[in-house]
Structures are given as structure tokens and as C-alpha cells.
Amino acid sequence: MNRERLGTSWLLAWRTVTSRPWRALLLCGGFGVGVGVMVVLLAVGEAMVRQASQERLVGGGQITVLPEGIDxxxxxxxxxxxxxxxxxxxxxxxxxxxxxxxxxxxxxxxxxxxxxxxxxxxxxxxxxxxxxxxxxxxxxxxxxxxxxxxxxxxxxxxxxxxxxxxPTVAELRHEIDRFHRPGDGLANADSWGEWHYFNVLSPDASRWAFITFLVGGDVRGERWGGQLLVTLHERGRAPRRFVTNVPREQVRFSRRDADVRIGEGSVTVLPDGRYAIRSVGREQGTGASLSLDLVVSPVPRVEFPGATLVSGDFTSGYAVPALRATATGSICVAARCDRYTDAQAYHDHNWGSWRGVTWEWGATRAGAYTLLYGRVTPEDTAGGSSPLFVYVTDERGFAALFRPRVVHYDDARVVNTAEGPLRVPATAELFDVRDADTLRLQLTIDDAVATDTRTGLAERGEGDYARGLARPWFVQMAGEAQLSGRIRGTVLSGRGRGFFETYR
Structure with missing residues (x-):
């Protein structure tokens, strides 16, 4: 009897399907969708219950930011x-x-x-x-x-x-710009160097100054000191160097703040976040005296917070508290003073062990944008293996980060050195594509100076030792930058002047 009823039921079901096939298909499809939605809802509910009980997942919000690579x-x-x-x-x-x-x-x-x-x-x-x-x-x-x-x-x-x-603007400066000490176990601690660096450009772009407050040597011991270095440049002329070496007893720096005093020179962060910088020096060769008194005003939010690279015995730190800034004040040599009012300026801070280290670096304006690029190559490292970074900012701060593999140089310019002519860049280009974003930065160099880093305390932080490098010439350049590309659908475009560095 049960078998007869079952057979009758299957017969009725089959005839219902065959007599109204489209209606049956619609009903089956709806039932399947309903079951699928129920399965998804149950899975989401179970996941929510599990996550709510996870002690490592904090509550609140819609997005959780985790370190890259964390599953x-x-x-x-x-x-x-x-x-x-x-x-x-x-x-x-x-x-x-x-x-x-x-x-x-x-x-x-x-x-x-x-x-x-x-x-x-x-x-x-x-x-x-x-x-x-x-x-x-x-x-x-x-x-x-x-x-x-x-x-x-x-x-x-x-x-x-x-x-x-x-943070207040003064607290932010001290946080980014404070000084450091060599780490325990650092090899070649005597090559440790740390400095405040500023540059200032005249309104007609014909003159500029590089200003360095350097603390060099192993500051944990007794063999270290300070140096005030001002290099004045004028397009088409040889640079003028003003140097004052200062014993450690006359140097003050701190790991808690950005203020530094080196002899009669000083960098002081004012309560409103501006930098008051004063320096003195004697010109190498002529003995002419220099006196510098400037106030550098960083543009809000346009800064690079800093990073420290550590690789074996190598340590290199870098921060830019004033990627875009203005300078007001005077630079006097003997009886002549150049006065600046809201002139283009820049300030960074470097620290680390610098034996055998080379780098690519540049900071430039390009219309409403300000860009920073660079790469540090430790001693005994195959140069060019790691990509550069290009850090792009506008008036609202950080805008994008690009990672081009190389800087394409055209060494069509020649400068004279003590060892004869040296070919240096006349143009350079950086290019990168990151998903839908693109960047092209083209540099045209109109002034370049090469410094032999095998001499003691050459320019920015070299140690007092002889370097046996394949590229011993430190090349400082000035020129025009042309920016093009696109970020998140916004067209990048602008021109401006900047400063760039490389080795040859």
C-alpha cells in the first residue's frame, strides 16, 4: 500500500512538472536562492560571533588597518x-x-x-x-x-x-627632528654623523646656500666634535665654503628635542614651529667672515616623518620636517649682506654611519606639488639594486608614493676637478606606474659641483678617513623640474626648481 502511494505521489509530481515546466523551474530556482541566502546569512552570523570572541580583534569602526603581509x-x-x-x-x-x-x-x-x-x-x-x-x-x-x-x-x-x-607645531618639530646616538655594537662608530641641513634659494634663482650643522664621531666617547658649514653658490661661479670646526665641549644636542648649538652657531625651534638658525664661519682660502641669521618657516603638513634603515652594521636615518618652507633673514659676507624675504627653503635631518655610503637624492617644487626622492646604498652593496622612492605632497600633505627602479641620467655636463674633467648629469628622468597612477619627473640641470669625498669631513657627514670607492665624487646639482602624471584620476602637472645629489 505504501509503495502504491509513493508511486502515485511521484507520478503526480512528474505530471505537474511536465504540464507546467516554466512554473516548476521558477519555483525550484526561488527555493535554491532562498537556501543560498540562508547559508550565507548563517555563515556571516557565525563569523560575527567568532570575531566578537577574538581577543586580538578590537571593536568599532568599519576598516581595520594592519601591517602589510599580516593574514x-x-x-x-x-x-x-x-x-x-x-x-x-x-x-x-x-x-x-x-x-x-x-x-x-x-x-x-x-x-x-x-x-x-x-x-x-x-x-x-x-x-x-x-x-x-x-x-x-x-x-x-x-x-x-x-x-x-x-x-x-x-x-x-x-x-x-x-x-x-x-601635537603642537613645536612638539611635531621636536618629535621628527630630535638627535640620536649610535646603537650598541655598531661597527665603525667613528663614522657616525648627524646633521641639520637647510637650503635657501634667492628669488631670481641665481644664488643659493647650503647650511649644515654637523655632529660627527662616536658621541658616546670623547673623539667627536661639531662643524658649521655654509656653502654659497652663484650660477656660473665656483662655490664659496665657510667652515668652523668646534670641539665637543662647545656642542649641545639632545635626543629629546631638535635644538642644537655648535660654537656660535645654533638651530632653535620657536614656539610657533619655525626654525631660528644662526651660523658663522671663515671662508677657506681667503679667510673672509660669514654671519648668517635666518628664520625658516615650514609649510604645514608638507613633511616627511622620517625612517631609519638598518642592514647589518649599517644605519641610516632621514627625516624632512620642512619639505616646503620659506626663509627670511640675511646672509652676510664681510661687508655685503644678501637679504631674503619668504625665499624658497628646505630643511632635512640625517643620522647614521656613513663609511662608504652613497645615495641618490632630490627635493624640488613643481607648481603646487613638492617632491622628494631618494635611495641610500651602503658600502659593499651593488648599487641600483633597490628601487628609489618618490614622495609626492601638495597643500594638504601626503598625496602619493612611487617606486621607480632607477634614475635615468644623461651625463652630458662636464665639471672641472683637481683630477681633471668629470662628466656629471645634464638631465635626469624618473618614471613609474602603480596601477592607474603614473609619475614622470624630468630634471634639467643648470649648475653642478663635485666634491672629493676622500678628504676629511667632506660636505654632509663624511668621516675623516680615506675612502677607496669606485664613485668618490659627491655631485650637488641645481636645476628645473617638470612633473607630469596622474594620481587617483587627478592630473599631475607643474614646474619648479630644486636641488639634487648623486655620486660619480
């Missing part, structure tokens, strides 16, 4: 729980990317958070304990809607939170 599934299963990973240059990412005005229509609030960070605490009696630390900025977490319920007391931003998220 989220590995992170949630605890595979990386004991590693000291973090977002590199997190302050830069927060201030210049996520909180950048150009993203105001897409990013409502960004909240830096650290959950369950593994740290080791050493107690006063010398016992080391593993602890977990959690950190966040209360105001940002509150704005994100992820602030936990405070059972008692008040949890608001303290001075450290404010310095991290909203």
Missing part, C-alpha cells in the same frame, strides 16, 4: 600573538593618511588601538614578567563608538595622547 585568519587564531609586530610609522599613517583632509568625505574618524600587546616588564628586584598591554586614544575610541563602559572615574586624553594625535 587576518592567522592573526585571529593566535599564530602571531607573540610577535612584536606593529603598523610602521603609525603616527604618519594616522595624521597624514587617515586624518588627511583629502579623505574627509570617506573617513569620519580614525582611532589608533592596540590590543593584547605582548610586553616584558622588569620589576625593581630584576624579575622579568610577560604582560599584555592595551592602548588607545580615549577621544578617538569614543568618537568611533567603541568606548567601553567606565564603571568609575574618568578616561580622557592625557598629554601623551594629545602629542600623538594632535
Amino acid at each position: 587576518l585568519e592567522v592573526l585571529t587564531t593566535g599564530g602571531l600573538g607573540g610577535l612584536f609586530f606593529s603598523v610602521p610609522n603609525a603616527r604618519f599613517v594616522y595624521r597624514q593618511v587617515l586624518s588627511n583632509p583629502r579623505l574627509a568625505d570617506a573617513v569620519t574618524v580614525a582611532a589608533p588601538q592596540m590590543e593584547g600587546k605582548l610586553l616584558y616588564l622588569t620589576t625593581p628586584d630584576g624579575v622579568e614578567r610577560a604582560v599584555r598591554a592595551t592602548g588607545e586614544v580615549p577621544s578617538a575610541t569614543r568618537a568611533l563608538g567603541a568606548m567601553p563602559v567606565i564603571a568609575e572615574g574618568v578616561w580622557d586624553d592625557d598629554a601623551g595622547d594629545l602629542r600623538w594625535t594632535r
Whole structure:
């Protein structure tokens, strides 16, 4: 009887399908879609429940920023729980990317958070304990809607939170521009050098000055000192060098701030974030006296936060607190003074061990844009193997980063040196394509000077040792830059002047 009923049911179902095939197909399709949607909803619900219970995933927000290469599934299963990973240059990412005005229509609030960070605490009696630390900025977490319920007391931003998220301009300068010390175990510590560097360009672009406040040698011991170096350039003429060497007893620098004093010269960060720089010197050869008094005013947000490269015994650090700036004041030689008012200026900060190190570098304006490019090549490294970076900014700060493989030089220019004629660049070009973004930077050099780095303390930070390099000539250039390309659909275009460096 049951078999007869079952057979009848299949017969009715089959005749229903065959008599109304399109209706049956529609019903089956709808049932399949319904089942599929239910499966997806259940999977999403399960994922939400699992993630809500994960101690390594913090709450709030719609996007989580993690270090490049970190797999989220590995992170949630605890595979990386004991590693000291973090977002590199997190302050830069927060201030210049996520909180950048150009993203105001897409990013409502960004909240830096650290959950369950593994740290080791050493107690006063010398016992080391593993602890977990959690950190966040209360105001940002509150704005994100992820602030936990405070059972008692008040949890608001303290001075450290404010310095991290909203530093004053003076605090920002000191953070980026402070001095450093050689690390323990650094080979060739006597080659350590650190300096403030400024350049200033006259309104007609016919004259410019390179200004360096250098601390050189192993500052942890007694064999180190300071140097004030000002090089005055005038197109078509030989540069004039003014040098003052200062013993360590007359040098003041700090790892907490950017202020430095070297003899009668000084760099001081003013409360409004401007730099007051003063220097003196005697010209090599003639003995003519120099006196320099300038105030350099950085353009807000147009800065490079700094990075330190470490490779074996090699350490190189670089920051640009004033990628685009103006200078007002005077540079006097003997009885003649050149006065500047809101002249084009630039300031960077370098530190590291410089034995055998070469680099490619340039900083230029191009209309509304300001660009920085570079690459550092340690001693005994095959040059040209690592790509350069090109850092692009506008009035709102960081705009894009490109990584061209090489600088294409045309060494059609000739300069005279003590060893005879030397071919140096007449033009240069950098080009890169990154997805839909493109960049082409073309340089036309109209002035170049070559310095033999085998002499002691040559230009910017060389040690007092003889260098046996294949490319010992440090070439400093000035010229015009032409920018073209596209970033996120916006056309890049502009011309301007800048300064560039390479080795030959």
C-alpha cells in the first residue's frame, strides 16, 4: 500500500512538472536562492560571533588597518600573538593618511588601538614578567563608538595622547627632528654623523646656500666634535665654503628635542614651529667672515616623518620636517649682506654611519606639488639594486608614493676637478606606474659641483678617513623640474626648481 502511494505521489509530481515546466523551474530556482541566502546569512552570523570572541580583534569602526603581509585568519587564531609586530610609522599613517583632509568625505574618524600587546616588564628586584598591554586614544575610541563602559572615574586624553594625535607645531618639530646616538655594537662608530641641513634659494634663482650643522664621531666617547658649514653658490661661479670646526665641549644636542648649538652657531625651534638658525664661519682660502641669521618657516603638513634603515652594521636615518618652507633673514659676507624675504627653503635631518655610503637624492617644487626622492646604498652593496622612492605632497600633505627602479641620467655636463674633467648629469628622468597612477619627473640641470669625498669631513657627514670607492665624487646639482602624471584620476602637472645629489 505504501509503495502504491509513493508511486502515485511521484507520478503526480512528474505530471505537474511536465504540464507546467516554466512554473516548476521558477519555483525550484526561488527555493535554491532562498537556501543560498540562508547559508550565507548563517555563515556571516557565525563569523560575527567568532570575531566578537577574538581577543586580538578590537571593536568599532568599519576598516581595520594592519601591517602589510599580516593574514587576518592567522592573526585571529593566535599564530602571531607573540610577535612584536606593529603598523610602521603609525603616527604618519594616522595624521597624514587617515586624518588627511583629502579623505574627509570617506573617513569620519580614525582611532589608533592596540590590543593584547605582548610586553616584558622588569620589576625593581630584576624579575622579568610577560604582560599584555592595551592602548588607545580615549577621544578617538569614543568618537568611533567603541568606548567601553567606565564603571568609575574618568578616561580622557592625557598629554601623551594629545602629542600623538594632535601635537603642537613645536612638539611635531621636536618629535621628527630630535638627535640620536649610535646603537650598541655598531661597527665603525667613528663614522657616525648627524646633521641639520637647510637650503635657501634667492628669488631670481641665481644664488643659493647650503647650511649644515654637523655632529660627527662616536658621541658616546670623547673623539667627536661639531662643524658649521655654509656653502654659497652663484650660477656660473665656483662655490664659496665657510667652515668652523668646534670641539665637543662647545656642542649641545639632545635626543629629546631638535635644538642644537655648535660654537656660535645654533638651530632653535620657536614656539610657533619655525626654525631660528644662526651660523658663522671663515671662508677657506681667503679667510673672509660669514654671519648668517635666518628664520625658516615650514609649510604645514608638507613633511616627511622620517625612517631609519638598518642592514647589518649599517644605519641610516632621514627625516624632512620642512619639505616646503620659506626663509627670511640675511646672509652676510664681510661687508655685503644678501637679504631674503619668504625665499624658497628646505630643511632635512640625517643620522647614521656613513663609511662608504652613497645615495641618490632630490627635493624640488613643481607648481603646487613638492617632491622628494631618494635611495641610500651602503658600502659593499651593488648599487641600483633597490628601487628609489618618490614622495609626492601638495597643500594638504601626503598625496602619493612611487617606486621607480632607477634614475635615468644623461651625463652630458662636464665639471672641472683637481683630477681633471668629470662628466656629471645634464638631465635626469624618473618614471613609474602603480596601477592607474603614473609619475614622470624630468630634471634639467643648470649648475653642478663635485666634491672629493676622500678628504676629511667632506660636505654632509663624511668621516675623516680615506675612502677607496669606485664613485668618490659627491655631485650637488641645481636645476628645473617638470612633473607630469596622474594620481587617483587627478592630473599631475607643474614646474619648479630644486636641488639634487648623486655620486660619480
